[in-house]
Amino acid sequence: MITGVTKGYRYKMHLVKKHFPIEVAINDESNCLEIGRFLGGKELKRIPILEGVKVTKNEKNLEELWFEGCDLNQVSLNCATVQQSCQVKDKDRRMFLDGIYVNEKGNVVKDE
16 A cells, blocks of 8 residues: 555556557546547547546557556556457457556555
8 A cells, every 4th residue: 555655656658569459548527537449440439537546648658558547456457458458259369369457566656
């Protein structure tokens, strides 16, 4: 708990798009993450962002999302919800690797 307050937690998620492009938008007004055109679909997936979690896109790498917060449970639960909503269901998972996966776990403030 002390680590979360002093350093914060950061999960980095990577967008893997091999067959179809994935469009991700962060909607601050409704406090949700919108995922569109996943596997060529037309439906828009809306994932609510939990309280205390901040979602941003990496400015250097546009295919990376950063989830930050002081509560480890909230940050990890939000990442798990995003990953489960982008699972490939009716296709061969060895061929269709598209999705959003956790790439790195760490703290917001790095140790010196």
